[in-house]
Amino acid sequence: MATIKDVARRAGVGIATVSRMLNGTGYVSADARKRIEEAIEALNYIPNERARNLPKKRAGIVGVIIPDLQMPFYASFIRQVEIDLHEYGYKTMVCNTVEISSREKEYVDMLERSVVDGIITGALSVDEEVYQQIDRPIVSMDHDLGPGIPLIHSDHGKGGRLAAERLLRQGCRSALQIGGLFPANTPSNDRYLEFERVMTEQGVPVRTIRLEWNRTDYAYYREIFERHREEIAGANGVFASDMGALALCHFASGQEIRVPEDMKIIAYDGTDMTRLPCPVLTAVCQDIPLLAGKCVDTIMKLIRGEEGIEYRQITDVFIQEGGTG
Amino acid sequence: MATIKDVARRAGVGIATVSRMLNGTGYVSADARKRIEEAIEALNYIPNERARNLPKKRAGIVGVIIPDLQMPFYASFIRQVEIDLHEYGYKTMVCNTVEISSREKEYVDMLERSVVDGIITGALSVDEEVYQQIDRPIVSMDHDLGPGIPLIHSDHGKGGRLAAERLLRQGCRSALQIGGLFPANTPSNDRYLEFERVMTEQGVPVRTIRLEWNRTDYAYYREIFERHREEIAGANGVFASDMGALALCHFASGQEIRVPEDMKIIAYDGTDMTRLPCPVLTAVCQDIPLLAGKCVDTIMKLIRGEEGIEYRQITDVFIQEGGTG
DNA sequence: CTGAAAGCGCTAACAG
DNA sequence: CTGTTAGCGCTTTCAG
Numbered sequence: 050m051a052t053i054k055d056v057a058r059r060a061g062v063g064i065a066t067v068s069r070m071l072n073g074t075g076y077v078s079a080d081a082r083k084r085i086e087e088a089i090e091a092l093n094y095i096p097n098e099r100a101r102n103l104p105k106k107r108a109g110i111v112g113v114i115i116p117d118l119q120m121p122f123y124a125s126f127i128r129q130v131e132i133d134l135h136e137y138g139y140k141t142m143v144c145n146t147v148e149i150s151s152r153e154k155e156y157v158d159m160l161e162r163s164v165v166d167g168i169i170t171g172a173l174s175v176d177e178e179v180y181q182q183i184d185r186p187i188v189s190m191d192h193d194l195g196p197g198i199p200l201i202h203s204d205h206g207k208g209g210r211l212a213a214e215r216l217l218r219q220g221c222r223s224a225l226q227i228g229g230l231f232p233a234n235t236p237s238n239d240r241y242l243e244f245e246r247v248m249t250e251q252g253v254p255v256r257t258i259r260l261e262w263n264r265t266d267y268a269y270y271r272e273i274f275e276r277h278r279e280e281i282a283g284a285n286g287v288f289a290s291d292m293g294a295l296a297l298c299h300f301a302s303g304q305e306i307r308v309p310e311d312m313k314i315i316a317y318d319g320t321d322m323t324r325l326p327c328p329v330l331t332a333v334c335q336d337i338p339l340l341a342g343k344c345v346d347t348i349m350k351l352i353r354g355e356e357g358i359e360y361r362q363i364t365d366v367f368i369q370e371g372g373t374g
Numbered sequence: 375m376a377t378i379k380d381v382a383r384r385a386g387v388g389i390a391t392v393s394r395m396l397n398g399t400g401y402v403s404a405d406a407r408k409r410i411e412e413a414i415e416a417l418n419y420i421p422n423e424r425a426r427n428l429p430k431k432r433a434g435i436v437g438v439i440i441p442d443l444q445m446p447f448y449a450s451f452i453r454q455v456e457i458d459l460h461e462y463g464y465k466t467m468v469c470n471t472v473e474i475s476s477r478e479k480e481y482v483d484m485l486e487r488s489v490v491d492g493i494i495t496g497a498l499s500v501d502e503e504v505y506q507q508i509d510r511p512i513v514s515m516d517h518d519l520g521p522g523i524p525l526i527h528s529d530h531g532k533g534g535r536l537a538a539e540r541l542l543r544q545g546c547r548s549a550l551q552i553g554g555l556f557p558a559n560t561p562s563n564d565r566y567l568e569f570e571r572v573m574t575e576q577g578v579p580v581r582t583i584r585l586e587w588n589r590t591d592y593a594y595y596r597e598i599f600e601r602h603r604e605e606i607a608g609a610n611g612v613f614a615s616d617m618g619a620l621a622l623c624h625f626a627s628g629q630e631i632r633v634p635e636d637m638k639i640i641a642y643d644g645t646d647m648t649r650l651p652c653p654v655l656t657a658v659c660q661d662i663p664l665l666a667g668k669c670v671d672t673i674m675k676l677i678r679g680e681e682g683i684e685y686r687q688i689t690d691v692f693i694q695e696g697g698t699g
Numbered sequence: 700c701t702g703a704a705a706g707c708g709c710t711a712a713c714a715g
Numbered sequence: 716c717t718g719t720t721a722g723c724g725c726t727t728t729c730a731g
Contacts (some may be wrong), residue, residue, distance in 0.1 A: 095483075095486045095487060096487065097488045098488060098489045099428060099488050100428060106422060109489070110467070118443075118450070119449060119450055121444075124443045126445075127443055127471075128444055128470050131443070131469065132472065135477065135480075139460070140468075140489065142435070142465050143466050145455055152460065155460075161420045161424060161466070162420060162421065163422045163424050164434070164435075166424045265646075266646055267647070271649075271652055287403075292650075299650060299651040303652055304626075321444065326622060327625060
């Protein structure tokens with residue numbers, strides 16, 4: 050590997066001149082420029098970005114921590130984050146916590162070890178204190194990590210409301226919600242709280258099947274459905290995550306439950322899989338591109354030390370008209 | 375941020391001694407050790423990993439390039455790769471090419487810029503030459519990038535065969551395959567080639583609906599199905615990717631086509647979504663953990679300069695017994 | 700056992 | 716316009 054030194058020697062100039070030319074900082078005579086270009090060409094020189102970043106005290110990388118890439122919502126989220134970070138000239142490092150809090154901790158450490166310039170986190174398998182102790186760029190999606198850490202999330206409360214109101218309008222008299230509440234108090238749970246509040250307010254009873262929030266496989270849903278067969282049969286309006294809703298559609302058809310005639314189903318998240326059946330699932334959709342965009346814009350502001358950070362950003366949710374509810 | 379210098383000064387020792395202790399390389403007297411520990415504690419010192427890696431000429435990061443995180447197969451693949459790389463003490467940088475070849479190229483460049491120590495690629499939106507020109511650790515999943523670059527992939531040929539044989543055994547007389555052939559010649563296409571070969575050999579005609587390989591959304595499938603309504607109705611055995619197979623199941627139920635009575639469907643990939651319906655989709659499954667494991671083991675060998683690289687590794691596929699075919 | 704010194708490859712003043 | 720000289724923060728000989 051040729052270094053900047055080799056190029057300088059070969060071009061017969063100083064190493065700073067080469068650096069200046071490469072970075073477009075400062076003037077370089079046409080003559081020198083030409084010789085340097087030739088040297089670069091001849092030596093097939095490519096600047097080492099890690100060495101370049103050391104004096105600049107930057108890594109050029111942002112870490113993204115999420116519970117599990119296997120969950121479509123997070124896969125879509127990271128996909129968009131990666132695209133947006135790339136626009137800013139930053140690379141994306143991923144971490145699945147996969148239920149292991151030590152892994153989350155380790156990746157958070159990367160921030161202090163200077164391997165990343167900032168972290169966008171959507172996981173919460175560690176105590177929020179872990180994040181609070183760090184005085185570096187951190188942005189949280191969905192979970193309140195305490196003061197000083199920007200929190201960005203969908204308007205989950207509105208999402209729950211939209212679902213409830215829709216089911217009520219369609220005459221639902223007995224509701225069921227299936228979902229995994231995060232252990233901690235997080236805006237993410239508002240969807241269930243608000244759903245229940247609105248329903249109850251209108252005199253409609255709500256039963257809840259609580260899932261372990263970290264189980265991501267469909268087999269788990271089947272197991273749960275079998276176990277709660279009766280509760281399901283007794284409900285004519287269901288509110289569940291995309292995966293749960295879709296799995297329930299299949300389960301229902303096996304149980305001779307007609308959707309939406311006998312049971313209305315509203316999915317939450319609105320990832321691509323809700324557009325699999327025809328007609329598509331009725332769903333409350335999070336605006337993933339917007340969400341990701343705000344996370345990226347905010348972490349970049351933090352990294353660049355810009356002013357005007359918004360510490361609470363809420364993105365709108367909307368209904369996807371479908372055939373299930 | 376405290377540096378190693380600060381620690382050394384405060385502990386009243388040389389900077390090398392601190393380094394030795396931190397890395398467990400060389401002896402350090404109990405006395406010095408104690409003073410250093412105190413200094414580290416007091417200064418809340420955390421070593422800068424980027425600086426540490428510069429002299430070591432390593433980044434500690436591996437890049438993973440794939441077409442699109444939105445495709446469940448790739449999401450699962452990266453998930454596993456990240457977990458395995460972590461075991462080796464390496465971090466994972468992701469890149470979705472999302473159909474944009476310049477993005478793939480840029481990420482490949484990261485290897486030459488020393489941002490990553492190696493690349494695992496499952497994408498192929500650029501010419502293979504782009505990879506050939508680089509003499510650094512590269513491992514390819516699914517696509518033959520030419521000599522010198524280890525190629526790891528599922529036994530797609532066997533996968534196509536398994537599907538064909540199964541459909542034949544069940545009396546399929548008219549087959550349809552729905553899939554996106556990669557433009558280049560890649561082992562990934564063998565599933566279709568072998569499927570067609572076996573079927574044709576037994577006198578069963580095979581029709582093919584060719585998809586654009588880079589369309590990942592379900593809406594596209596619906597569009598395609600509508601356009602090919604008749605071809606679909608005319609087939610009693612279908613071989614398609616997970617997404618296609620699942621979408622087809624839904625489409626079929628809308629068309630009064632009974633699965634598996636009127637039409638048998640075999641999915642390819644075997645990602646989690648095939649376990650959504652009950653009974654689950656009959657599917658040819660790739661062994662993603664094994665695949666990811668081999669990719670990671672191989673890139674690590676390459677990075678460490680170890681001997682005994684296998685330049686062609688093929689992982690087995692297996693049938694998931696399901697209710698659709 | 701330990702410290703001084705020479706890098707890793709590049710950036711960024713600072714005098715020319 | 717340009718070369719010299721300090722670093723960035725840490726590793727690693729190499730004499731003590």
